[in-house]
Amino acid sequence: MRRSVAAITATAPVVALGTFDGVHEGHRALIARAVAVATATGRPWLPVAFFPPPKTLFGGHPFLSSESEKHTLLVEAGLASGAAPSEVVIVPFDADFASTPAAAFVDALAARAPTALVVGEDFRFGRGRAGGVHDLEAAGRLDVLPLVAIGDEVVKSSAIRDALDAGDVERAGELLGAPYRVSGTVVAGDRRGRTIGVPTANLAVDPRKALPVGVFAVQVDLPDGSRRGGMANLGPRPSFAGPAASLEAHVFDWEGDLYGADITVHVVARLRGQTRFADLPALRAQLAADAVAARARLALAPA
Template sequence: MPVSSSPAFIVLRGSDPLPPTLARPVLAIGNFDGVHRGHRAVFEAARSMARERGAPALALTFEPHPRTFFSPQTAPFRLTPEGAKLRQIAASGLEGAIVLPFDQALATMDAEAFVRDILVGRYGVSGIAVGFDFHFGRARAGSPTFLEGAGRRHGFAVTVVDPMRDEDDPISSTAIRKALSAGQVGHAAHMLGRPFTVTAEVRHGDKRGRTIGFPTANLALAGNIDLAFGIYAVRANTADGRRFDGVANFGRRPTFDNGAPLLEVHLFDFTGDLYGQTLEVELHAYLRPELKFEGIDALVAQIAEDARRARAVLAQL
């Protein structure tokens, strides 16, 4: 899937120079995993600053996520892998994104050097927008307060965006992951500002579904995704632009093999072959936990009930 439907959105990587049309930018800086409502408030702050200065507004983000760089075995799962993150940033109205590789050199760079050499020296920033909890530089020494002081020294404006709250708690990528692990996809969607979505290639499975009247598209999700096992009401977008309601199971299939976690999606009123194609699946409601059934008849009856409930839930959206 393309990064953006708009040809105006520009993605720069590493030390790519800014084109003249993007000179003296205002940068929204962050990891932006999930591109949730709090992140979009940072983007809007950058756009507001840019309008005041007659400057372009860009995002500056990092790949891989710093937590993946420092601790790849224990890093939390990504809400938005790089492609999905860039598509969401493009949809936010910014003019482009700069993707800096988070490597050993960047990890050991001190905060002042990052400001002096990258923000000022490489990009010539006129303004910076960050969230209240943004930190950068070796040992996370760069804070919003540090940035404000650096802006006074180097001549760029700084806006620090207060937390956006969901009831009493700040909206954060961590809070969204916690909601998804508990099956609270509606709460996660409220914090994201859209349904949580996964994208993967449809792979061949055991083809049991077609033998019981419920053929499925099988997707292997990221190995460390912490999504509650169970049944979901979903909407899926195919690579050719079609959209279908459906019901999905994410789990280990305890009735059959208790194997590796798999997302099995049954699309309502779909005919055709999706093998090898990319499917984008939106999770709209968690219907029940994954269960083990004593026989195929009980399983089929439950799937039919799950499909009925999913249709009813999705009809209300």
């Protein structure tokens, strides 16, 4: 992973430029166009992205994709369009970078002699968001894509955050082009799940990451390369004291030790909101019902 435009090593690349938070359907269209241009010109393509998003730095808004998730999603989107990127650039977006004059950013891009710059029509950059897409013409051939809409809604990261806030993970998945994902390292929990017959993998999640709240049907990518169905509690645990937000996933039909492993949870559908139970028997009964509902819902989901 490269950390700056200056670190790009590809010769005359096609550059897809954007924040790419979530790598949603609009971003995927932009990447598909970059791959098409790269294929037609015989040049490599690469994305230039930023993390965290400006809205996280300046407004405290949660982000959709961590830096590592964004890297994975960008590579996957390229492969889905026919070509992996030659390299991935994710620039650390901090106060120093945000103060970069727009002209300096254009000069940095021009120094890499891009074959083309592929960008969405609403892209802004530079100190005070002073730079617009047509300022990029000084860096090379410009290919500006219109915003993508699904139904009557423009696909934007803010719309996906709103859907997640409402617990509508299926709508979020439509806008993303895939179920919302949460990746992280499994950490030790209080092991209460094992005592009630529902062991869970507890994920360490950046508190800045957007998380819907409730109980969900999920698919889990395990270290052995398999993908298993499961169910997960996201957000606070109303029946127990503990962290304000967490992700606890129970993997169906699987036994093993995941502590210290990196896994990815794909949030497929919401089963219910969170409820505080008076005793463990009531909690066990509800979890059994949740498992039945999750298996039924996952049977409808693409593999």
